[in-house]
Amino acid sequence: MEGGGAESSENTACQQPHQADISLPFENESFEIITMLAVIEHLSNPIAMLREIERLLVPNGILLLTAPSHAAKPVLEFLSYKLHIIDEREIRDHKRYYNKRDFIEFLAQVPKLKLIQHNYFQCGMNNFLKAQKC
Numbered sequence: 001m002e003g004g005g006a007e008s009s010e011n012t013a014c015q016q017p018h019q020a021d022i023s024l025p026f027e028n029e030s031f032e033i034i035t036m037l038a039v040i041e042h043l044s045n046p047i048a049m050l051r052e053i054e055r056l057l058v059p060n061g062i063l064l065l066t067a068p069s070h071a072a073k074p075v076l077e078f079l080s081y082k083l084h085i086i087d088e089r090e091i092r093d094h095k096r097y098y099n100k101r102d103f104i105e106f107l108a109q110v111p112k113l114k115l116i117q118h119n120y121f122q123c124g125m126n127n128f129l130k131a132q133k134c
Contacts, residue, residue, distance in 0.1 A: 022048045029058045036065045041094045050110045057133040063113065065129040070097045072125040098127050107131060 022045065034053050040046045053063055068076060076094075080086040096102075100118045107113050117130040 022052060024052055024056065026056055028055055029061075031056050031061060032058055033062045033064065036063070038066055038068070040065060040067045041096060041098065044095055046095075047106055047109050050106060050113060054110050054112050054133060057113075059133060061133045062116075063129070063131040063133075065127075065131070067098045067127045067129075068094070069120060069125055069127055070099055073097050075125060100127070103127070103129055 034057060036049075036053075040049065043049050050063075057063065073094075076086060076091050080088050080091040100120075103118060104115060107115050112133050113131045114134050115129065116132050117128070119128045120126065121128055
């Protein structure tokens with residue numbers, strides 16, 4: 001029974017960053033640049049996080065973000081589930097995969113963040129996004 005309780009605490013602790021993706025402990029307009037590298041695909045509410053980033057960026061501040069594309073899903077699952085090169089827990093934790101249109105739709109819901117640049121890299125497996133707070 002003790003092991004089960006500890007495991008439950010660990011699972012809750014691991015999930016907290018994903019559930020607490022709305023309010024970060026920083027003052028408004030605290031950052032000139034925010035990076036989210038391979039993070040957004042793990043969040044249950046990515047739009048709430050983008051709104052929080054909007055709050056935290058100074059005017060003209062920059063968001064740099066990477067996320068796996070839709071094309072990456074079968075490749076990552078193969079590398080994880082069949083070849084065991086990537087930790088299965090990490091791949092199971094992906095809430096979704098993205099393309100440019102997804103980011104355009106998300107940013108339309110965050111009025112002050114404007115898409116400046118989007119590129120695919122690593123043979124189209126990942127997105128790179130640069131947005132600016134206006």
